[in-house]
Amino acid sequence: MTIPEGQAPVAALLRRLAGADPVETHISAVFIGRDTVWKLKKAVRLGFLDFSDLAARRHFAERELALNQPHAPGMYRDVVPVTRAADGTLALAGEGEPVDWVLRMAPVPKDDFLDVIARRGGLTPDLLDATADAVVALHAAAPPAPPGFDAPAGAAKVLAGNIRDCHGTGLPPMRVAALGTAMQARLDALIPHLAARQAAGHVRRCHGDLHLGNLCLWEGRPTPFDALEFDEAMATTDTGYDLAFLLMDLCQFGQRGAANRVMNRYLARTGDFGLLPGLGFWMALRAMVRAHVEARRGGDGLAYLAAAEEHLRPVPPRLVAVGGLQGTGKTWLARQIAPDLGAAPGALHLRTDETRKRRAGLAPEARLPPEAYAEAESQAVHAELFAAARQALAAGQSVVLDAVFLDPAQRQAAEGAAAPYPFTGFWLAAPLDLLRSRVAARSAEGRDASDATVAVLDRAAAADPGPIAWQVLDAADPLPAARAALA
Numbered sequence: 001m002t003i004p005e006g007q008a009p010v011a012a013l014l015r016r017l018a019g020a021d022p023v024e025t026h027i028s029a030v031f032i033g034r035d036t037v038w039k040l041k042k043a044v045r046l047g048f049l050d051f052s053d054l055a056a057r058r059h060f061a062e063r064e065l066a067l068n069q070p071h072a073p074g075m076y077r078d079v080v081p082v083t084r085a086a087d088g089t090l091a092l093a094g095e096g097e098p099v100d101w102v103l104r105m106a107p108v109p110k111d112d113f114l115d116v117i118a119r120r121g122g123l124t125p126d127l128l129d130a131t132a133d134a135v136v137a138l139h140a141a142a143p144p145a146p147p148g149f150d151a152p153a154g155a156a157k158v159l160a161g162n163i164r165d166c167h168g169t170g171l172p173p174m175r176v177a178a179l180g181t182a183m184q185a186r187l188d189a190l191i192p193h194l195a196a197r198q199a200a201g202h203v204r205r206c207h208g209d210l211h212l213g214n215l216c217l218w219e220g221r222p223t224p225f226d227a228l229e230f231d232e233a234m235a236t237t238d239t240g241y242d243l244a245f246l247l248m249d250l251c252q253f254g255q256r257g258a259a260n261r262v263m264n265r266y267l268a269r270t271g272d273f274g275l276l277p278g279l280g281f282w283m284a285l286r287a288m289v290r291a292h293v294e295a296r297r298g299g300d301g302l303a304y305l306a307a308a309e310e311h312l313r314p315v316p317p318r319l320v321a322v323g324g325l326q327g328t329g330k331t332w333l334a335r336q337i338a339p340d341l342g343a344a345p346g347a348l349h350l351r352t353d354e355t356r357k358r359r360a361g362l363a364p365e366a367r368l369p370p371e372a373y374a375e376a377e378s379q380a381v382h383a384e385l386f387a388a389a390r391q392a393l394a395a396g397q398s399v400v401l402d403a404v405f406l407d408p409a410q411r412q413a414a415e416g417a418a419a420p421y422p423f424t425g426f427w428l429a430a431p432l433d434l435l436r437s438r439v440a441a442r443s444a445e446g447r448d449a450s451d452a453t454v455a456v457l458d459r460a461a462a463a464d465p466g467p468i469a470w471q472v473l474d475a476a477d478p479l480p481a482a483r484a485a486l487a
Helices: 005-018 054-068 114-119 125-141 151-167 173-199 239-252 256-270 273-297 301-312 330-340 352-359 375-394 408-418 432-445 454-462 479-486
Strands: 028-032 037-041 076-084 090-092 097-105 203-205 215-218 221-224 236-238 319-324 348-351 399-402 423-429 471-474
Touching: 005 028, 005 037, 005 090, 005 097, 037 054, 054 076, 054 097, 114 215, 125 221, 125 239, 125 256, 151 173, 151 236, 151 273, 173 236, 173 273, 173 301, 236 239, 236 273, 239 256, 239 273, 239 301, 256 330, 256 348, 256 352, 273 301, 273 375, 319 330, 319 408, 330 348, 330 399, 330 423, 330 479, 348 352, 348 375, 352 375, 375 399, 375 408, 408 423, 423 479, 432 454, 471 479
Parallel strands: 319 399, 319 423, 348 399, 423 471
Antiparallel strands: 028 037, 037 097, 076 090, 076 097, 203 236, 215 221
């Protein structure tokens, strides 16, 4: 990559200030200094953007600042001119006419980008939950699509552009054509659903480029940055499509379990199960984008093309229910088996504890008063759980239900929610003294969605669950038997 000839003097100034050569993309050059980063937009005109004009470079630098500063305060500082004095010397915000504009930012340690963290195996459960929470906050703050915006037409335009770009980068033409035909058929079937989601407010001015490399740790928190600034129509999209880039990227990093955790945390916080019908299509489309981008760079575009084909391929869903007393490890087992079930990134994990918190407008780890566990509310929680399960199965996504299921009627309802898809029920069992110690330790930590105390456990243990027809697993080591049953 090269910096346009006319910007060479500006690049030389920024190189001196940074003390290093820039990190380049096809549209920008980023000069990373010890305490400041300067981002210069290249004076290029491409099929999807035009930075050739000085006024345009200023506009899009300021737009980038406005989009990203609210989510990364302190990282994005300001936009300043590069000026030429009467004697011809260049300076930042000096005397004379502006000859270019640069975005000033704070540097981020190279090891704090989430793609780097993923490569070293550092995506912990807490970090993944915090990442999902950051995306939830990003989407909640995003403005809705403007009046007259046509989300299905926008998706069709993006698809057509990516089919064209895949053909133009040397990827196998027959595979690209077959994938394009299949993608178009899937999109045609989704059009009414996508229009309904727009009407419901799920089409917003999103990040637009939400892959792992555009998330970093800032002030200790996962933070999205570098939102797409140069095309409002492209960035105005379904929140599910925005999320799909992150999920697809995690899967391509060999982190399907991490993708499953992020998806389930996002859905536990938002309750937006309506994104599931489009998820396979959106992940395939994001993989298509990466396929031609990587091919153009000389990378492995075929791997992303294969991923797009795989994400589009339907996988028969199934429903698995995990029950048992408090402390038996239901959630742990559900999280272990969910990534491997059905279509990527695995099964929807529905937990009564998280459903109850969402209904109260709280984060999963927030505490609820005892009245939130009244019988009427518990019935409503289970009804919502089963409705979400049916919705996910109809969308082609497998489901894992996670609840005590002490009431035989609730176990029967769980089985009924699976129809007509396969059902497997697991019941975890363990000595009561072991469960008491687990619940006491969990309550002391206060970092789980469960509000159960030892007293709650003792009351549940005294109740009669009736005959248990589900497969009983030893809670000390349930995973091998569960996996064998699901194979």
